[in-house]
Amino acid sequence: MSIQFATKRLGKELQKIQNYLPPGIELVSADNFEEWLVDIRVLDENPLYKGQIYRLKFKFSSSYPIEPPEVVFVKLADRPIPMHPHIYSNGIICLDLLGHQGWSPVQNVESVCMSLQSMLTGNTKNERPPGDEEFVRANRLRPNQIDFYYHDNNV
Amino acid sequence: MANKALQLKEEGNRYFQAGDYVSAEALYSKALIADPTNSMLYTNRAMARLKMELWESVIADCSECLKLSPDSFKAHYYLAQAHLPLHNYDDALEHALKAHEICVKTGDKSLAAVTALVLRCKKERWDYMEKRRRREHSDLESEVLVLMERERDEALTDPELSDAEKPEIEAEWARKIETMRTVFEKARTNSDKRRDVPDWAIDDISFGIMVDPVITKTGKSYERASIMEHLRRQPTDPLTREPLQISELRPNLGLKQACAEFLEENGWAVDW
Numbered sequence: 001m002s003i004q005f006a007t008k009r010l011g012k013e014l015q016k017i018q019n020y021l022p023p024g025i026e027l028v029s030a031d032n033f034e035e036w037l038v039d040i041r042v043l044d045e046n047p048l049y050k051g052q053i054y055r056l057k058f059k060f061s062s063s064y065p066i067e068p069p070e071v072v073f074v075k076l077a078d079r080p081i082p083m084h085p086h087i088y089s090n091g092i093i094c095l096d097l098l099g100h101q102g103w104s105p106v107q108n109v110e111s112v113c114m115s116l117q118s119m120l121t122g123n124t125k126n127e128r129p130p131g132d133e134e135f136v137r138a139n140r141l142r143p144n145q146i147d148f149y150y151h152d153n154n155v
Numbered sequence: 156m157a158n159k160a161l162q163l164k165e166e167g168n169r170y171f172q173a174g175d176y177v178s179a180e181a182l183y184s185k186a187l188i189a190d191p192t193n194s195m196l197y198t199n200r201a202m203a204r205l206k207m208e209l210w211e212s213v214i215a216d217c218s219e220c221l222k223l224s225p226d227s228f229k230a231h232y233y234l235a236q237a238h239l240p241l242h243n244y245d246d247a248l249e250h251a252l253k254a255h256e257i258c259v260k261t262g263d264k265s266l267a268a269v270t271a272l273v274l275r276c277k278k279e280r281w282d283y284m285e286k287r288r289r290r291e292h293s294d295l296e297s298e299v300l301v302l303m304e305r306e307r308d309e310a311l312t313d314p315e316l317s318d319a320e321k322p323e324i325e326a327e328w329a330r331k332i333e334t335m336r337t338v339f340e341k342a343r344t345n346s347d348k349r350r351d352v353p354d355w356a357i358d359d360i361s362f363g364i365m366v367d368p369v370i371t372k373t374g375k376s377y378e379r380a381s382i383m384e385h386l387r388r389q390p391t392d393p394l395t396r397e398p399l400q401i402s403e404l405r406p407n408l409g410l411k412q413a414c415a416e417f418l419e420e421n422g423w424a425v426d427w
Binding site: 002005008009012013015065066067100101104105106149 | 172359361363381393394427
């Protein structure tokens, strides 16, 4: 698959999302077809996330969208890492949609953002994944190369 | 002799890979003298000549190749690319489609590139026709204007006309000319306005207009090159994640026709 394929698809995605994005999702920067930054917030009154904005970093390989993008939360002074049992404190997200098995090429930046929005909206647990500290210290793998064990699907 | 030809070809390939297309071309030519019956030598030389932008020579080489092996994917693929810069849009599209057909039949990995080439041929042909159409329209507008002005001037020179009537006639013609201009202007903006691509024509994987849509069990259609790329990596339906094999894909002929007709009228949509 050529680099052109990813570039073309991302060019069209960009055109689309510059036109319209669902509420709570905002494109911060897309200066190239390798890395985009997007801000998201939840739309309901969930006290865990109310009033907060979170920064997402998308990294695309030349095989996108056949291969999933790498998506992580980024920590800044005014952009915390959301508290969630599937989100590590270094921003790495454990979501089947973003893994090689769960990804589908019909997904896109917008649909990933919406999935993350609803993943936050539906959560009530004010906690990190089990083993967060150890994971954050020891992990050297790229986020989308980690084979998470999706031990619990009701969060 | 065949052995020597192969040796020369290998050497040519090395130069080609290093970006020295002139030396590669010379070596392929030598190889052809040694063995003029090897059709692949013609496509190799065509590939070098394509880089050197020697379009006519590319066409000659590919034609020779097709005489020896009529189903050469590369010959059709290069022919399409050489015909484009020469503005032979119909020939370019014909060979691109032929290359696509062979690609599908043989399961060649170049399907995505060929699909892109088919779209480019359609786009460039449309651009060309559109430009011609616009030129014709603006020529026509100038012509009509000249005729109208002549008619007006004739009316004004009528000896029976009193001085009091003249401004009236002038105003009437000014109004007619203005109306004519508005009509032409409207036609122009109308053709500028049609800039919406219908969702049914778009492949959800590449986000491009479909050239060869194939349908899955769920009833959803994708561009053949896109879904094949996905299925080679993971044999599941992109929507349902249920198992899906390449052999289960079926061409969606109605949609293919609809997309082709849409592009015929809206070539710009290739780069929407």
